[in-house]
Amino acid sequence: MGRYLVQRLLSLVGVLFGVSLIVFLALHLAPGDPAQLLLGPLARADDLVRLRQELGLDESLPVQYLKWISHALQGDLGRSISSHRPVLTDILERFQATALLAGVSLAIAVGVGLAIGIFSAARRGQWVDRMAMVVALVSMSMPSFWLGMILIIVFSLTLGWLPGTGMSSPRGDGGPFDLIAHLILPAITLAAVPTAIVSRLTRSSMLEVLGQEFVRTGRGKGLSERQLIRRHVLPNTLIGVATIVGLEAGYLLAGAVLVETVFAWPGLGALLVTSILKRDFPLVQGGVMLIALVYVLVNLATDVAYAYLDPRIRYG
Amino acid sequence: MKKSRSIRAFWSVLAVFVLVLSSCTALTGGKKGGSFVLGLVAEPTSLDPATLTDINSMRILSSIYDTLVRFDESGFDLKPALATKWTVSPDGLNYTFELRKGVKFHDGSAFNAAAVKFNFDRMLDPKNQYANTGPFPFGGFYYGSIKETKVVDDSTVQFILSQPYSPLLNSLTLNQGRIVSPDAVKKYGKDFTQNPVGTGPFKFSEWQHGVRVVVTRNDEYWDGAPLLDKIVFRPIPDEQTRYTELKSGNADAIVDVPPDNVAQVKADSKFTFIEQPGPHIWWVSLNMQKAPFDKVAVRQAMMYAINRDAISKDILKGTGTVASGPIPPSIKWAYTDDVTKYTYDPNKAKQMLADAGYASGLKLTFWVPESGSGMQSPKSMATAIQADLAKIGVTVDIKTFEWGAYLGKYGAGFGTDADMAAMSFMLDPGDPAPYLGLVADSAASAPAGFNGGYYKSATVDKLLHDALATTDQAQRGKLYQQVAQQMTKDVPWIFIDNQIQNAAMSTKVHDLKLHPSFYIFFTKIWMD
Numbered sequence: 152m153g154r155y156l157v158q159r160l161l162s163l164v165g166v167l168f169g170v171s172l173i174v175f176l177a178l179h180l181a182p183g184d185p186a187q188l189l190l191g192p193l194a195r196a197d198d199l200v201r202l203r204q205e206l207g208l209d210e211s212l213p214v215q216y217l218k219w220i221s222h223a224l225q226g227d228l229g230r231s232i233s234s235h236r237p238v239l240t241d242i243l244e245r246f247q248a249t250a251l252l253a254g255v256s257l258a259i260a261v262g263v264g265l266a267i268g269i270f271s272a273a274r275r276g277q278w279v280d281r282m283a284m285v286v287a288l289v290s291m292s293m294p295s296f297w298l299g300m301i302l303i304i305v306f307s308l309t310l311g312w313l314p315g316t317g318m319s320s321p322r323g324d325g326g327p328f329d330l331i332a333h334l335i336l337p338a339i340t341l342a343a344v345p346t347a348i349v350s351r352l353t354r355s356s357m358l359e360v361l362g363q364e365f366v367r368t369g370r371g372k373g374l375s376e377r378q379l380i381r382r383h384v385l386p387n388t389l390i391g392v393a394t395i396v397g398l399e400a401g402y403l404l405a406g407a408v409l410v411e412t413v414f415a416w417p418g419l420g421a422l423l424v425t426s427i428l429k430r431d432f433p434l435v436q437g438g439v440m441l442i443a444l445v446y447v448l449v450n451l452a453t454d455v456a457y458a459y460l461d462p463r464i465r466y467g
Numbered sequence: 468m469k470k471s472r473s474i475r476a477f478w479s480v481l482a483v484f485v486l487v488l489s490s491c492t493a494l495t496g497g498k499k500g501g502s503f504v505l506g507l508v509a510e511p512t513s514l515d516p517a518t519l520t521d522i523n524s525m526r527i528l529s530s531i532y533d534t535l536v537r538f539d540e541s542g543f544d545l546k547p548a549l550a551t552k553w554t555v556s557p558d559g560l561n562y563t564f565e566l567r568k569g570v571k572f573h574d575g576s577a578f579n580a581a582a583v584k585f586n587f588d589r590m591l592d593p594k595n596q597y598a599n600t601g602p603f604p605f606g607g608f609y610y611g612s613i614k615e616t617k618v619v620d621d622s623t624v625q626f627i628l629s630q631p632y633s634p635l636l637n638s639l640t641l642n643q644g645r646i647v648s649p650d651a652v653k654k655y656g657k658d659f660t661q662n663p664v665g666t667g668p669f670k671f672s673e674w675q676h677g678v679r680v681v682v683t684r685n686d687e688y689w690d691g692a693p694l695l696d697k698i699v700f701r702p703i704p705d706e707q708t709r710y711t712e713l714k715s716g717n718a719d720a721i722v723d724v725p726p727d728n729v730a731q732v733k734a735d736s737k738f739t740f741i742e743q744p745g746p747h748i749w750w751v752s753l754n755m756q757k758a759p760f761d762k763v764a765v766r767q768a769m770m771y772a773i774n775r776d777a778i779s780k781d782i783l784k785g786t787g788t789v790a791s792g793p794i795p796p797s798i799k800w801a802y803t804d805d806v807t808k809y810t811y812d813p814n815k816a817k818q819m820l821a822d823a824g825y826a827s828g829l830k831l832t833f834w835v836p837e838s839g840s841g842m843q844s845p846k847s848m849a850t851a852i853q854a855d856l857a858k859i860g861v862t863v864d865i866k867t868f869e870w871g872a873y874l875g876k877y878g879a880g881f882g883t884d885a886d887m888a889a890m891s892f893m894l895d896p897g898d899p900a901p902y903l904g905l906v907a908d909s910a911a912s913a914p915a916g917f918n919g920g921y922y923k924s925a926t927v928d929k930l931l932h933d934a935l936a937t938t939d940q941a942q943r944g945k946l947y948q949q950v951a952q953q954m955t956k957d958v959p960w961i962f963i964d965n966q967i968q969n970a971a972m973s974t975k976v977h978d979l980k981l982h983p984s985f986y987i988f989f990t991k992i993w994m995d
Binding site for chain 1: 502504509510512513515518520600601602604605607608657658660661675676677678679699701702703704705707708711712714715717718839840868869870871872873874875876877878890891892901905906911914915916917
């Protein structure tokens with residue numbers, strides 16, 4: 152296991168280099184540049200030339216990349232072109248908000264998804280099962296920004312039960328449950344698709360396990376249904392679900408962009424979108440690297456979790 | 468924890484007392500106190516005025532900073548601000564300002580001539596010690612004519628110009644001319660963008676990125692302390708979300724009400740809707756270097772062919788008025804109605820095309836951005852134009868680009884690829900000179916400037932040049948009026964609309980006014 156972890160961590164470095172190169176090229180080769188966007192139509196040719204020089208954009212691409220990567224390796228991701236703030240500060244701050252939202256959504260997706268999936272599998276064929284799966288299918292098909300707006304209109308505007316945007320009360324008078332209240336609607340919106348996916352997958356995975364020989368053996372042995380499910384069926388079911396959870400983390404980090412925009416949630420996704428539109432190169436590069444890092448680490452954690460769930464899996 | 472009866476009684480009496488008191492002051496108006504939450508269209512980029520290029524961030528900063536001169540409340544007349552008097556030498560090369568005495572920055576340091584010199588040196592001299600707190604994209608554009616800033620004495624400062632530049636006074640009212648505290652720049656360096664210190668009616672309190680910028684009342688403000696305790700600026704980029712925030716009370720006011728929600732807000736008695744024509748213009752540049760727009764008759768035919776009233780009413784839902792020429796009517800001193808007028812007359816347009824040799828119709832390429840600062844609803848507007856032109860036998864092929872890419876293409880010039888392209892401009896200095904110099908002067912033909920359609924008129928070039936040299940505003944105004952008359956004859960552009968800026972607020976908010984420059988001023992606002 153130890154050697155396996157070391158190998159995976161080393162390949163992580165390779166992945167990050169690759170990502171950095173791809174992002175850099177995509178940004179610099181796409182039309183439009185930050186100097187042009189800063190000046191807008193007020194751009195005299197000389198002003199453009201001078202501004203590009205001040206931003207370090209007049210050097211050749213390989214030089215620019217090498218400068219950036221050498222600083223990055225020392226922990227200096229440069230400064231944002233628009234805010235002048237150190238990129239690391241900007242992205243870490245905004246990432247906390249995204250991580251909170253994505254984390255809570257993931258917890259909802261796994262918790263609720265598993266519960267529904269198990270419940271459905273246990274009552275296979277009955278109307279609650281069919282209903283649950285239809286609801287899951289509908290949830291999976293709804294665009295997240297549409298669902299978000301509907302929730303805001305119903306729960307925030309019409310009923311006034313929950314705040315509709317932001318992470319905190321604008322006047323700072325929210326009270327101790329302010330953050331939780333603000334989290335509810337965006338987390339539900341973001342969790343809708345993963346919950347549906349987890350529930351359907353859990354159900355089918357569990358049904359598959361329930362149909363296996365060893366389950367009949369267990370029943371024959373005299374194990375109660377509950378003992379059977381808890382000690383034998385569930386762990387085997389979870390293996391199949393664990394893969395999806397790792398991939399869902401990726402969806403959550405990406406899908407957070409739309410939800411963050413609709414709910415004015417101050418996360419990294421929304422920041423990246425505006426930064427791309429402004430061609431804020433250092434910020435986009437740093438931000439995408441961070442997301443890539445998180446994604447790879449989450450998948451690594453998933454793979455390690457396998458080893459605990461399934462004694463048959465051995466690494467290294 | 469149980470409170471004794473007498474303590475509870477005390478609090479009840481106090482509560483009643485406060486209630487009575489607050490209802491009394493509500494009746495008299497101009498009540499002091501309260502926090503005002505304003506919903507903005509985007510997260511501000513930086514709080515250092517010299518570094519800014521986006522109007523959204525600039526709007527916030529009128530709360531923290533002042534300029535040497537400012538516009539009066541309802542128009543573009545110059546009034547004293549941090550400068551009390553000013554004189555311009557007859558040759559237009561020396562501007563001398565007497566500064567207000569006894570004004571302090573929020574950090575306690577003194578506002579004086581040395582502070583003014585620090586501000587302009589930082590922005591204009593690349594070798595200045597603090598130039599690394601930049602870049603300052605618009606510094607050179609508005610103030611590049613300043614050769615030297617001289618401290619005459621503690622409260623007198625002089626700008627010495629390298630050549631006459633009459634828009635300078637108007638340009639000093641702009642955001643980039645806001646005076647920052649030299650001590651604070653020295654202390655914070657590059658982080659000054661996050662720690663603004665000015666002389667304005669409010670002091671900076673905190674900036675939670677993506678969440679809010681908070682400013683609190685400056686009780687020592689030289690023009691009289693403002694009424695609000697604090698202002699909370701909230702970025703709400705999604706326009707529907709901005710609207711729901713207003714409705715739910717989480718924002719006391721929002722700017723840029725989406726056109727589709729304007730009617731709802733106007734009809735709702737819980738909200739006040741205000742609008743104000745701004746110094747903005749949206750137009751379509753025509754490529755004059757190739758057929759068919761090298762012929763003036765064809766260009767004029769376009770003006771007759773397009774139903775600009777319908778665009779204002781149906782697409783912009785009243786958030787724009789039809790533009791008659793290149794200069795927005797809100798810049799009263801430079802505007803005239805006495806220009807060549809074009810009514811909506813598709814038959815006449817068709818006839819003119821036939822007379823010019825295009826009876827069988829035309830095929831044109833139209834560049835349009837997908838969005839962009841000041842571009843309103845570019846795709847819907849372009850589609851309406853396309854439909855109008857189809858009625859007279861002109862087929863328009865619309866090519867859209869993302870804003871960043873679009874600016875690059877437009878700035879490089881239309882070449883042979885485009886016949887027409889949309890553009891807009893905000894004339895926030897309340898002066899047509901900087902903008903006309905960039906889009907109408909033949910010297911600014913792309914790629915040198917933003918005259919993408921290669922308009923070249925010796926008459927207009929001379930008028931623009933003369934208007935830069937004289938500082939007599941009445942005289943300048945006449946020259947710009949002649950520019951408008953020439954341009955409405957030449958029709959290098961299809962003049963479409965002037966945007967009307969708007970805002971909506973709850974009825975609890977009073978005395979929030981929109982200024983024609985698109986800036987907002989916060990000193991007089993108060994809340995119930």
